[in-house]
Amino acid sequence: xxxxxxxxxxxxxxxxxxxxxxxxxxxxxxxxxxxxxxxxxxxxxxxxxxxxxxxxxxxxxxxxxxxxxxxxxxxxxxxxxxxxxxxxxxxxxxxxxxxxxxxxxxxxxxxxxx
Amino acid sequence: xxxxxxxxxxxxxxxxxxxxxxxxxxxxxxxxxxxxxxxxxxxxxxxxxxxxxxxxxxxxxxxxxxxxxxxxxxxxxxxxxxxxxxxxxxxxxxxxxxxxxxxxxxxxx
Numbered sequence: 209x210x211x212x213x214x215x216x217x218x219x220x221x222x223x224x225x226x227x228x229x230x231x232x233x234x235x236x237x238x239x240x241x242x243x244x245x246x247x248x249x250x251x252x253x254x255x256x257x258x259x260x261x262x263x264x265x266x267x268x269x270x271x272x273x274x275x276x277x278x279x280x281x282x283x284x285x286x287x288x289x290x291x292x293x294x295x296x297x298x299x300x301x302x303x304x305x306x307x308x309x310x311x312x313x314x315x316x317x318x319x320x321x322x
Numbered sequence: 323x324x325x326x327x328x329x330x331x332x333x334x335x336x337x338x339x340x341x342x343x344x345x346x347x348x349x350x351x352x353x354x355x356x357x358x359x360x361x362x363x364x365x366x367x368x369x370x371x372x373x374x375x376x377x378x379x380x381x382x383x384x385x386x387x388x389x390x391x392x393x394x395x396x397x398x399x400x401x402x403x404x405x406x407x408x409x410x411x412x413x414x415x416x417x418x419x420x421x422x423x424x425x426x427x428x429x430x431x
Contacts, residue, residue, distance in 0.1 A: 212365070248330065249423070250328075250410070250421045250422060250423040250424060251421040253418055256418070266418070308353060308354030308373065308414050310356050310368045310371050311368075311419060313358075313365035313366045313367070314365050315363070315364050315365045316363075316364070316365050318363075
C-alpha cells in the first residue's frame with residue numbers, strides 16, 4: 209500500500225511566521241501535490257511537482273512556495289503566514305504518466321494561524 | 323460556474339438504505355472519474371476509479387458515468403454506519419484532478 213506521511217497532524221503558528229509543512233511518500237512516485245481543503249470550497253491545488261527540483265503552480269499558489277530536493281519528499285512553505293491560510297493541508301502523490309492516475313493522500317495537517 | 327458541482331449535503335439515511343451520490347460537470351474532455359471517501363480527520367482514500375462511460379461495481383458500491391449528460395453517480399447498497407463519511411468526486415482529462423465539494427453522508431443505526 210502507498211503511504212503518504214505528513215509530518216504534523218495539527219499545527220498552530222502566529223501571523224508572520226515562516227511555516228514548513230512536510231510530506232514523504234514511500235512508493236517512489238514521481239508526482240507530488242499540495243492541496244488545501246476548506247468547507248464549501250473543496251480541494252484546491254496549490255502546487256505540484258513531477259520530478260525532483262521541478263515545480264508547477266496550481267490554482268492558488270499565492271503566499272506559498274514549495275521545495276522538492278528528494279524524490280520522496282515535498283515541502284510546502286508559507287513564507288509569511290496569514291490568518292487566511294488557516295486550513296487543512298493535504299499532500300498527495302501518484303506515479304509518472306499522470307494521465308488520469310488516481311492520487312494517494314496523506315491524512316492532512318490542520319494548520320491554524322493566530 | 324464551477325467545473326464540477328456536487329451537493330454538499332449533509333445527507334442522512336437509515337442503516338440499510340440505498341444511497342445515491344451525484345456530481346455534474348461541464349468539461350466534456352473529462353475521461354477519468356473517481357470517487358474518494360474521507361473519514362473525519364483523515365485524508366481522502368480512493369474508493370472507485372472509472373475510465374470513460376459505463377458502470378463499475380465493487381461490493382456494495384457502484385459507480386456510473388454518463389458522459390452524454392455529464393453526470394456521474396455513486397450508489398451504496400445496504401448502507402452501514404461505517405459508511406458515514408464525506409464522499410468526493412474527482413475527474414480529469416489526463417491532467418490535474420478537479421474535485422467536487424464533497425457530500426457529507428451520515429448512516430444512522
